[in-house]
Amino acid sequence: MPSVSWNFISKLPTEGMTKGGILPAITGTVLLTFITTIFAVPFGIACAIYLNEYARPSVLTNIIRASIRNLSGIPSIIYGLFGLALFVQALRLGTSVLSAGLTLGLLSLPYIITTTEEALKRIPTVMREATLALGATQFETIRDVVLPKALPGILTGVILTLSRAAGETAPILFTGVAFYINGLATSFNQEFMALPYHLYMLSTQHQSIGQVRPLAYGTAVVLIILVFIMNCIAFYIRFKQRTQD
Amino acid sequence: MDIKKRESLDWFFKQAFKATGLLTICMLGGIFLMLLYNSIAFAMDIKPVDFFTGYQWNPGNANGKYSILPLLVSTGLVAAGSMIIAVPLGIFTAAFLSEFAPPKLQAVLKPVIEMLAAIPSVAIGFLGIVLVGPGIAKLFGIQNGLNALNGSILLAVMALPTIITISEDAINAVPKSYREASLALGADKWTTLFKVTIPAAYPGLIAAVMLGLGRALGETMTVLMATGNAAAMPRGFLDSIRTITATVAIEMGEVPYRTTHYFALFAIAAVLFLITLSINLLGEYFANRLRKFQA
DSSP states (O other): OOOOOOOHSSOOOTTTEEEOOHHHHHHHHHOOOOOHHHHHHHHHHHHHHHHIIIOOSSHHHHHHHHHHHHTTTOOHHHHHHHHHIIIIIIIIOOOOOOHHHHHHHHHHHHHHHHHHHHHHHOHHHHHHHHHHTTTOOOOOOOHIIHHHHHHHHHHHHHHHHHHHHHHHHHGGTTTTTTTEEEEEEETTSSOOOOHHHHHHIIIIIOOTTTHHHHHHHHHHHHOOOOOOOHHHHHHHHHHHHHHHH | OOHHHHHHHHHHHHHHHHHHHHHHHHHHHHHHHHHHHHHHHHHHOOOOHHHHHOOEOOSSSSOOESSHHHHHHHHHHHHHHHHHHHHHHHHHHHIIIISSSSSHHHHHHHHHHHHHHHHHHHEEEEEEIIIIIHHHHHHTTOOOOOOOHHHHHHHHHHHHHHHHHHHHHHHHHHHHHHHHHHHHTTHHHHHIIIIIIHHHTTHHHHHHHHHHHHHHHHOOOOHHSSSSSOOSSSSSSOBBBHHHHHHHHOOOOOOSSSSSHHHHHHHHHHHHHHHHHHHHHHHHHHHHHHHHHOO
């Protein structure tokens, strides 16, 4: 615990990772989560809207639902392989924060769809009927009535999913994470450092494991606090919404 | 905006939303095809018989050995161990939460369980190295606590939130009249729980175990950090082991592109994919049975 200080979270690592801070790992994780958000959230919400607002019971709908359920059960390391094959190799994005962020986006997609659909389901049908009866198109109903009303629920699910994604290591192993980069990550096609991977390297792969143990503890504490803060925000939004209803 | 414009906007977004739905099918199909393609490339180099029968995983050189068995047994061992710990604990916690716990305690415990699910797997693996590992080493008088038992304990912790949440839903879904009938016949709370409520919730409990097992089988970082990573056939829980997921994680970073070794890693991932897929489908089947039974 004494290893967590302001210097620890605001300085670059020095002397072969045995001293200094973990700032690049923190900014790397933030940047990574940002890319994941940009990719997964619009697609996830759009798919949930389709399933809950448009889709009628049909073979196609059943296949889509079955795919989503099965996607959420696929081990994260297989997403890592898929990211490697699709983004790094086939689309030639290389090992970069972009490839890793997109891979985590794929991983997060099924969770965002499921939680968003739950949130949309809680909106009473009469609200939609009232808007449609006033002459609004279905898209306008969704945009102006359903989505604003479902926003807290959607946000809760999104934040919880992103907190999981931020802590994931296996999918970014081969898609762009690095143990050390010079300075801070500045561009999307560059390798990056990330908190979970940093903890993994410090605790198992570093050549002087005993010496960096305090840094490993520090990294673990920072990572867990980050995830807990995200969770608390999500719980707070959910709590506030429940007391309003 | 005039009505034509509004209607075409409506049409456009309907199609866009539908396209994202189709994207999920493409994703699952893409993952499946990627694994299939690379596995076929692997089967060109190594006979499938050797893949499923040999005893050695020793890849890399020209006459490397590519048998999935030691990895498969390791994966099964550590997952089975985690279920031995997590299933009784998870189901009893769920029963306690829904049948005995006062509402205030419930309100505290549920977010705590959700938080437990959010702890990153590397952090749990780290706990295995600094806490569980030395504990096991001391308890059994062995040198190194990084073994299958360590992995099982940690995976149990990770599977618990899944098992507790789904079991609790299953127990809650048992109609109240069942319990009332049992209590009216003079059975006490415990007898009611064990003879009526749990048997009635049975399909849901199996679904919970299956989904927990799926999580344990697919977990990478925890087992990678805490089980010692010896790619040999394990003889017991105190042996150091290496699961399928850990093997992919360790070796994929170093393997040259499109070699037998590279394809082999996709082939073992394909086996893992099929196992977790069938376990999830089985879990879903039992969850559906519960729904039918209650309707």
